[in-house]
Amino acid sequence: MMKRRFxxxxxxxxxxxxxxxxxxxxxxxxxxxxxSGKKQLALVDHVRAYIVRKFPGAKASFARPLHRLDKETTGLVLFAKSNGALKLANDIKEHKVERVYAAIVEGPVNREDGTIDTELSKGDFGHGKKVGVVKNGEGKRTVTRYHVVERYDNATLLDARLETGFTHQIRVHLASIGHPLVGDKVYNPHPKIKFPRQALHARRVKFYHPVSKKKMILEAKLPPDMEGLVDNLRGN
Incomplete structure (x- = not known):
């Protein structure tokens, strides 16, 4: 649980x-x-409270998320603090923002680099799955590219780069090639490796600042739980 003031x-x-x-x-x-309607504070609530604390005279704060991460996914989230920054949301939709995720998947991935290019659709795909792979123009074309960072006996650490954006895209794509995320309770219902959440972390974003036009590259290292998982997989 997130500390209110952190x-x-x-x-x-x-x-x-x-x-x-x-x-x-x-x-x-x-x-x-x-x-919706529940009392749990969202990240945007914490961001708005942070801005108000930073500027004590402010009665309200402007902060809008420019994209989403799943509840159990960690990593970088961009928020607009001005109307000018809202343009970055369009850049994300038009795939002009590079987003790279660290993903720990079950099994050894043999290819050093790969591309997953499938149609995805929302619906009831059983066992709690809200997104699935479909064919024949029934869904939206989605593309994820991956690169092997490190292999272990029974798992692989990947960099997964979104070429498109769709709900649960990386989770569904990796499961579709037989390498579901470690800890994914929905798309990996019979896990071989125990972990309390999907091992997915938004570790890097690259974009042009929507106002200054400066090239931005931001990174976030693996969180402690995923670092611990990597240590265990290495046999440390």
Missing amino acids: LDVVYEDKDLIVINKPRGVIVAHEKGSEW
């Missing part, structure tokens, strides 16, 4: 703030979602 601020200026999100926190409440 935020891991990776970058901040007058237009943007980038947070390294911990596990167990939703980015924002969405109308109609399972968290």
Whole structure:
């Protein structure tokens, strides 16, 4: 659970703030979602409270998430602090923002580099799966590229780069090639490796600042739980 007064601020200026999100926190409440109307604070609530504390005279704060991460996924989340920064949301939709995730998957991935190019659709795919692979133009084309970072006896650490954006895209894509995320309770219902959450971390973003136009490269190292998992997989 996230401490009320703690935020891991990776970058901040007058237009943007980038947070390294911990596990167990939703980015924002969405109308109609399972968290809508519940009392649990979202990451955006913490960001707004942080801004108000930083500027005590402020009665309200402007902070809007520019994209989402799943509740149990950790890593970098971008928030707009000004109207000018909202343009970055369009850059994300148009795939102009490079987003790289560290993903620990079950089994040895043989290819050093690969591309997963499938159609995905939302629906009831059984066992709690809300997204699945479909064919024949029934879904949206989605692309994830991956690179092997390190192999272990029964798992692999990958860099997964989103070429498109879709709910649960990396989770579904990796499961579709027989290498589900370690700890993914939905898309890996019969795990061979025990871990309390999906081992997925948004570790790097690269983009052009929506206001200053400066090239931005931001990174967040693996969180302690995934570092511990890597140590165990190495046999340390």
